[in-house]
Amino acid sequence: MQPGHFPANLLFVLVFAAALGLFYLTARKLCRILLLGQPEDRFDQLGRRLWGVLTFVLGQRRVVREPSGWGHFFIFWGFIIITIGSLETFGVGLYHGFAYWKILGKPFTAVLYLLQDLLCAGVLIALYYAIQRRYVERPERLRFRDQEAHDQEAGIIIGMILVLIVLLFGARAVEYRLAQVEPGQYFPLTAFISVILSVPFAWLSEPHLLEWFSFFWCGHTLLILGFLVYIPFSKHLHILGAIPNVFFRRFRPIGELTKLNLEDESVETYGVSKIEEFTWKQNLDLYACTECGRCSDNCPANLTGKPLSPKETIHNLKKHVLAKGKLLLEQGEAKEGQPAEGAAAELSKALVGEVCLNDEIWSCTTCGNCMEHCPVFIEHIQKYVDMRRYLVLMESNFPPEVQTVLRNWETNSNPWGIAFATRGDWAKGLEVKTLAENPEVEYLFYVGCTGSFDERGKKVTNAMIKLLNQAGVSFGILGAEEKCCGETARRIGNEYLFQSMATELAETINGYGVKKIITTCPHGYNCLKNEYPQFGGNWEVYHHTEFLAKLLKEGRLKPQRRLDKRLTFHDSCYLGRYNDLYEEPRSLLTSIPGLRLSEMERHRNKSFCCGAGGGRMWMEETLGVQKINEARTDQALALDPEIIAVSCPFCTIMFEDGLKAREKEETVKVYDIAELLAQALETEK
């Protein structure tokens, strides 16, 4: 039987239809599993969504951020071009005389063949690189707890692609030899690799060549169809998941967590404790995961040995959603009868506590590094927070020290539990008025808990007062009327407490008709800016580094006093990754004469969390091989700085503790940028 001749073409159509049918059934099941999830609207801004697919899928923009991404780039584009070539092969399967050049013209086909040959060769090189990385180099991020299963699966995929390419080259080479019999049907100049590979076939007679062609063609075709059927069951599910996941990606600020409806009394459960309580998009994330491990490679919890690796989380969730989803669908269809024993075990498996461990969920600092570097835009943080919401709101299950801090917020609206009436006491004797005393000001300076109560934080507040007064900014504070913004309570998962705090604070601020707010804490900044609109707080919110950079640009601050120091700057997660403020703090530092800034290896969007985010500030750090703040301090100390500049009160505390642990607190100082600027403005005495 020869491809494209009767009855081979009929057989081909049958096999092809069967493969497509199988693929369709699996894809349909995958979609139905997604639809078990909760609704979520991701259908706005369709143009921008399509553009995202063009740049992030076809352009692989995030993938190639790392050198190894170029390997993927070639395999990806090789796959696309080869698929175009495969369509020609399928055409041949229907009718032996089918050829692209007949319908698309010779120049186009010539170019296509060149690309195909080059990319097939490129894929072979990329495969070599992939094998090298996965089985020889074995970088940390490609490791899994169940390593063997992963290596096997990757081996199958790599093997399939390898054989696919070899067979394709074989078919092309034989085709070329056959084309010598019928001249003018081939493109030796552009498909030069195939031509070179055809040399071993040179002495074969036409019938033998036809036999070889049948072999290569059948092998290639069957493998492609096999791949199609195998994809949805393998980690290459990402081929199907990634494109829609990029399309449906999040446009809202990542610093805006979802608002739970606490008014609806028919709601009986809060947070997520079952896979079907995630939204369809949250579960689509799982399909999209390529297991590249960039999330874990940048995760401060993972890198310091905590029981959290975002990649493992996503992988475990994926396994669970596929297994449980399938059973739920079957159950829905059958309605009656008991599920099988294994099925019952999967169905009753606790999402929180078994699929994801409590320690894993509590280890997250919500630093956002996983989301920043995920090439397919998986949204990890909302998932951890959703599971925390379940633990806190439904089970009251959290590290014991969290209870104290929750109580402190409830009674005194600050994490230390210091009397709320003393919140404005720091301002005694300073040149600052409350809005109650003078509501006719342009800006509200929202000081925050650390800036109001913590001795170290108060120094930064004092520096800010100096700077604002020096620049002649019209501002006021809330004083004792100020309340905690609730950011941390929300990230710990206590949405109920957060909503009551946010409602109260938004009312107080709106009561004074405030339009513009300055904050010194990136957490409060992010919360007021991105989350308070959920509570009627629509203000122009500035982080102090952003605001001071504005004053500097306008010439209202002129740092003149030299500070001859070596320093490094630590990007706060909630300032940088969450709100894209990388330049502003640096512009302030470079404006101070004498300061010599050197950057840590992990800086800007790769900045390594100080360890305090996501409520971790208020939890004991007992797990892992190292404390996150000490790991970060070591990274800073590697540059031998005299100053570590920060822009967040939590980072200040974490670095100072880190320096104490390294016994460097005498030689290296931690300063908020506002403090450095205030020093640089002082006239020399």
Next chain:
Amino acid sequence: MDVVVLLKQVPDTETVIKIGPDGKSIVTNDIKWVINPYDEYAVEAALRLKDSQGAHVTILSLGPQRAIESIRSALAMGADQGVLVDDPATEGSDALGKARILAAALKGIPFDLIVGGHRAVDDDENQVGIMVAELLAVPHLALAVALTVENGQVRIDRPIEGAKLTLEAPLPAMVTFGGAHAVWNPRYASLPGIMKAKKKPLEVKKLADLGLTPDQVGAAAAKVKVSVLEMPTPRQAGVKVEGDTAGKARELVRLLHEEAKVI
């Protein structure tokens, strides 16, 4: 088993206290009110009995309307129903007056066990629990840090210097709690608990409902009266003695002798 918790609402321990113009009371606006911590341990102990033995838990409080918030908090933790005695005639009651009111209220509530803090952290009198037990003629076990109920007997542990005392009494009985937050770890209310608490029965009673007359309680009947409230003298800043060792010693002796007048 029916367990009744005597619960008092007190100012949060961090509150900045201001003495009122009469010099005998504190200014009560701008105060964050909380459940008396020792009473909260009692709530926790009662709820553990509910978890293990299906006890029915009633919260009984004496105070103004704002005390309802604290009763609801206890209901959110898991208690079943609340009773508040709110009557202006109860104001100014001393410990015995309060005990009379609570004991009268307890006559209308079925109980096998009464629990409460051994003292309230506001006026620290350590009396009401004992007096209630006396008025109801039930045994009283004080300063419990552990509690078990078995075969109609209640048993508690009380820490004493270097040892532990185990006490036992037949039901019905009264137990007052000591210990600390770390001993009892009162549970944190879940959100469904908070939602359910809004719908749990909460009765507000007047003195007349308890069969008491205003002359039996309140300021008029009080045997103990507050005559004056004073703030402790604020701590003075310390003095740092500088100089070489011999000089410092000399200066220190001089200060202790002449300024502090202790030697």
